[in-house]
Amino acid sequence: TAAVRDFTGRDPRDVLHEVYGYDTFRGDQGDVVSHVIGGGDAVVLMPTGGGKSVTYQVPALVRPGTGLVVSPLIALMHDQVDALVANGVRAAYLNSTQSPAERQQVEQAYLAGTLDLLYVAPERLNGAQTLNLLTRGRLSVIAIDEAHCVSQWGHDFRPDYLALGDLADRFPGVPRMALTATATPATAREIVERLRLDGARRFVASFDRPNIQYRIAPKVEPRKQLAAFIRAQPEGSAGIVYALSRKTVDQTAEFLRGQGIDALAYHAGLDGSVRAAHQSRFLREDGVVMVATIAFGMGIDKPDVRFVAHIDLPKSVEGYYQETGRAGRDGEPAVAWMAYGLGDVVQQRRMIDQSPGDRTFKMRLGQHLDAMLGLCETVACRRQNLLAYFGEHAGPCGNCDTCLEPPETWDGLVAAQKLLSTIVRLQRERGQSFGAGHLVDILRGAKTDRISQQRHDKLATYGIGADLSDQDWRSVVRQLLARGLLVAQGDYGTLALTEASGGVLRGETPVPLRRDTLGRTGGGPRVRK
Ligand code: ADP
Ligand code: ZN
Numbered sequence: 294t295a296a297v298r299d300f301t302g303r304d305p306r307d308v309l310h311e312v313y314g315y316d317t318f319r320g321d322q323g324d325v326v327s328h329v330i331g332g333g334d335a336v337v338l339m340p341t342g343g344g345k346s347v348t349y350q351v352p353a354l355v356r357p358g359t360g361l362v363v364s365p366l367i368a369l370m371h372d373q374v375d376a377l378v379a380n381g382v383r384a385a386y387l388n389s390t391q392s393p394a395e396r397q398q399v400e401q402a403y404l405a406g407t408l409d410l411l412y413v414a415p416e417r418l419n420g421a422q423t424l425n426l427l428t429r430g431r432l433s434v435i436a437i438d439e440a441h442c443v444s445q446w447g448h449d450f451r452p453d454y455l456a457l458g459d460l461a462d463r464f465p466g467v468p469r470m471a472l473t474a475t476a477t478p479a480t481a482r483e484i485v486e487r488l489r490l491d492g493a494r495r496f497v498a499s500f501d502r503p504n505i506q507y508r509i510a511p512k513v514e515p516r517k518q519l520a521a522f523i524r525a526q527p528e529g530s531a532g533i534v535y536a537l538s539r540k541t542v543d544q545t546a547e548f549l550r551g552q553g554i555d556a557l558a559y560h561a562g563l564d565g566s567v568r569a570a571h572q573s574r575f576l577r578e579d580g581v582v583m584v585a586t587i588a589f590g591m592g593i594d595k596p597d598v599r600f601v602a603h604i605d606l607p608k609s610v611e612g613y614y615q616e617t618g619r620a621g622r623d624g625e626p627a628v629a630w631m632a633y634g635l636g637d638v639v640q641q642r643r644m645i646d647q648s649p650g651d652r653t654f655k656m657r658l659g660q661h662l663d664a665m666l667g668l669c670e671t672v673a674c675r676r677q678n679l680l681a682y683f684g685e686h687a688g689p690c691g692n693c694d695t696c697l698e699p700p701e702t703w704d705g706l707v708a709a710q711k712l713l714s715t716i717v718r719l720q721r722e723r724g725q726s727f728g729a730g731h732l733v734d735i736l737r738g739a740k741t742d743r744i745s746q747q748r749h750d751k752l753a754t755y756g757i758g759a760d761l762s763d764q765d766w767r768s769v770v771r772q773l774l775a776r777g778l779l780v781a782q783g784d785y786g787t788l789a790l791t792e793a794s795g796g797v798l799r800g801e802t803p804v805p806l807r808r809d810t811l812g813r814t815g816g817g818p819r820v821r822k
Contacts (some may be wrong), residue, residue: 294403296381297310297381297382297383298382299409299565300354300355300379300409300627301354301355301356301357302355302357303354303355305318305323305326305327305330305351305352305355306318308351308354308355309347309351309726310545311382312350312354312381313347313380314567315347318347319338319343319344319496320343320344320498321337321339321348321493322344322347322348324350324496325337325348325470325496326347326351326352327331327496328469329348329352329434329468329470330351330352330355330356330461332466332494333350333468333493333494334468334469334490334493334494335468335469335470335471335493335494335495335496336440336468336470336471336478336481336484336485336490336493336494336495336496337470337471337472337473337496338472338473338474338481338495338496338497338498338500339472339474339496339498339619340474340478340498340499340500340501340502341474341615341618341619341622342502342596342618342622343498345472345474345476345759346373348470348472348496349362349436349438349470349472349553350377350382350410352433352468353409353410353433353434353436354382354410356434357406357431357433358406358430358431358432358433359403359406359408359409359410359411359430359431359432359433360409360410360411360432360434360435360436361411361413361427361432361434361435361436362410362411362412362413362436362438362441362589363413363414363415363418363436363437363438363457363667364412364413364414364433364696365415365438365439365442365451365454366439366568366591367388367389367390367414367415369591370386370388370412370414371386371460372594372817373393373412374386374410374412374482378556382409382410382606383402383403383407383408383409384408384410384411384412384420385399385403385408385410385411385412386399386410386411386412386413387399387400387413387417387423388413388414389411389414399411400426402432403426403427403430404426404429404430405580406430406431409433409594414440414453415451415453415454415456415457416453418456418457418460419453419456420451422589424463425446426730427463427464428463428464430671432464432467432643433467434467434468434469434470434803435460435464435467435468435469435470436469436470436472436490437454437457437468437469437470437471437472438472439472439473439591440454440471440472440473440476440484440488441473441474441475441476441480441484441611442454443455443471443483443484443487443488444480444483444484444487445483445646446479446483446609446657447475447480447483448475448608448609448611448612448661449475449611453457454487455487457487457488458487458488458489459491460657461488465532468698469488469490469493470493471484471485471488471490471493471589474615474618475611475614475615476609476683477682477683477684478610478683480611481495497682499685500614500679500680500683500685501676501680501685501687502617502618503690503692504604504621504624504625504626504627505617505618505620505621505627505629505692505695506626506627506628506629506692506693507617507629507675507676507679507692507693507694508532508628508629508630508631508675508693509630509631509632509668509669509675509694509695510630510631510632510633510694510792511632511633511634511768511771511809512604512632512633512634512636512637512787513632513764515632515634516544516545516548516549516604518632518821519534519545519549519602519604519632520548520549520552520554522600522602522630523549523554523582523600523602524554526600526628527599528600529579529580530580530600531575531579531580531581531582531595531597531598531599532582532583532597532598532599532600532601532602532620533582533583533584533585533589533590533598533601533602533605533616533619533620534549534582534583534585534601534602534603534604534805535543535585535601535603535604535605535616536584536585536586536601536603536604537586537605537606538586538605539560539562539586539779541604541605542558542559542584542585542586543558543560545584545604546558546584549582549584554582555580555581555582556581556583556584557571557574557575557581557582557584557585558571558573558580558583558585559571559572559583559584559585559586559588559589560585560586560588560589561586561588571583572589572593572617575593575595576593576595587612587616590616590619593619595601595619595622596622596623597622597623597625598619598620598621598622598627599618599620599621599625599626599628600620600627600628600629600630601616601617601620601627601628601629601630602629602630602631602632603616603617603629603630603632603633604631604632605637606631606633606637606638606641606669607659608641608658608661608662608665609662609664609665610661610664610665610668610682611661612678613631613665613668614683630653631669634767634771635729635768635771635774636664636769637770638662638774638775638781639668639728639729639774639781639786641662641785642659642662642774642780642781642786643660643781643783643784643786645658645662646782646783663775663777664682665775666775667775668682669776670771670772670775670776670807671695671777672695672699672700672702672805672807673689673695674688674689674690674693674696675690675693675694675695675696676689676690676692676693676696677689677690695798700794700807700808701807701808702805702806702807703770703805703806703808704803704804704806705795705804705805705806706800706803706804707801708758708761708766708804709769709773709778709799709804709807710720710767710797710798711736711757711795712732712736712758712766712770712773712779713778713779713794713797713798714754715732715735715736715752715800716732716779716788716789716790717790717798718750718754719749719753720789722752725747726775726782726787726788726789727787727788728781728786728787728788729754729766729767729770729781729786729788730786731743731769732770732788733747733758733763733766733767734756734760735749735752735754735755735756736755736757736758736761737756737758737761737763737766738750738755738756738757738759740756763807764809765809768806768809769806770788771809772806773804776793777791777793778791778793778794778797778802778804779791779794
């Protein structure tokens with residue numbers, strides 16, 4: 294541990310050098326730091342790994358008083374404070390895991406003015422006790438981390454963030470900062486409004502992570518595809534595999550272990566000690582693959598994660614970006630791989646239908662999903678699509694699957710018409726609706742019990758799609774769903790037409806579809822930009 298020092302009034306570059314051992318500020322860091330030291334408010338949008346911590350820690354050290362850091366995750370807080378203390382910084386946190394004696398010690402240090410950084414969870418700032426304490430001492434800067442949590446429509450809303458706007462009145466004259474790694478232009482506007490940062494200067498770094506190679510494959514046998522993908526990575530690569538449910542996490546970790554891959558599970562249903570042990574192995578050892586729900590990852594500082602894999606479709610592009618952003622924080626080549634299929638689309642539509650919340654809320658969830666599907670089904674550059682979502686314009690990247698192996702397209706109009714007219718006939722003639730499985734059976738002329746019982750072999754469209762495989766048809770359905778030319782409804786994901794379907798039936802809407810390339814499970818040439 295370095296000796297404790299006081300950096301008040303020092304040159305920020307010296308602080309950067311002495312505390313962190315860095316030679317120069319990176320990107321916008323230097324500008325943010327001088328702006329805040331000069332007393333200005335700031336909104337900092339920087340991708341994960343961009344170096345946000347320095348932008349509030351250095352001003353907190355240089356300005357007289359204590360920097361207040363609002364951070365939503367206790368685990369993250371502990372890590373940051375430990376690292377700072379090890380570098381000789383007077384840092385501490387206040388949270389519910391502390392004993393009263395520990396808390397008192399921190400409070401006294403704050404009041405005595407011998408604390409440079411104080412980390413607090415947002416819910417503590419809703420209580421009079423913490424606010425009273427803070428007003429009795431001196432704050433140098435207020436930094437609100439993970440500021441996108443204030444967005445009610447975002448993927449990560451935390452109600453406690455809403456009250457943080459009041460800090461403007463409580464602490465006039467103290468510069469305030471909002472920081473986040475995931476903000477669409479709309480979320481950024483919401484942050485400014487709710488946190489009352491209208492006068493703040495904005496610092497927007499590029500969200501591009503050029504060393505990450507994006508790959509999205511059609512899902513057939515996800516576990517086998519995943520194992521093949523992992524084996525295609527260099528020996529000893531550490532990675533994270535994300536799945537939606539605890540059950541899938543457990544089963545996938547077990548499957549991978551059976552394949553000789555050093556995989557561990559991580560989710561909220563596991564015992565705290567098991568979670569801690571798994572996390573510690575992942576951080577300390579080489580080549581551990583963590584199979585996890587999205588509960589894992591925030592605040593995990595492991596720069597050499599070589600891949601992030603998704604075997605379930607993330608709910609939003611923000612979530613996808615944040616999760617894949619945990620790969621390659623050291624700047625070395627890394628891969629973001631995902632397998633996604635028709636089942637994901639149907640399942641997520643159902644989850645949205647069943648979610649509590651009003652129509653507007655569900656509509657927003659639907660928009661998040663649509664954007665995610667757009668990324669999955671694009672025949673253009675993935676990175677271009679991703680960056681455009683965050684309001685950034687870029688050319689094709691040369692380092693994603695669609696750039697490296699441009700997808701073939703085929704004219705799907707006739708296939709789409711066959712499918713849509715089958716749905717229409719069943720609805721009109723029999724008042725029936727079905728999910729993708731049975732519809733594909735009808736189109737392919739399958740001889741199942743259900744088909745003979747329902748006498749669906751008498752339909753005019755029975756067997757008219759035998760030229761395409763089962764897998765091809767699922768790909769057609771998936772892409773029509775993604776484009777809103779078809780909609781999945783109810784518990785069983787029965788398929789129905791949309792307003793846009795008419796254009797397809799009349800032959801007015803072209804339906805270019807991407808040909809699924811099932812053989813490609815990842816790996817591929819690792820091209821860096
Ligand atoms: P963020 O919070 O934006 O995800 P961090 O603040 O954790 O990013 O920084 C990401 C990584 O970049 C860390 O490993 C950090 O040590 C490194 N880093 C930050 N600033 C600099 C700099 N000026 N020079 C070199 N490395 C830096
Ligand atoms: Zn590309």
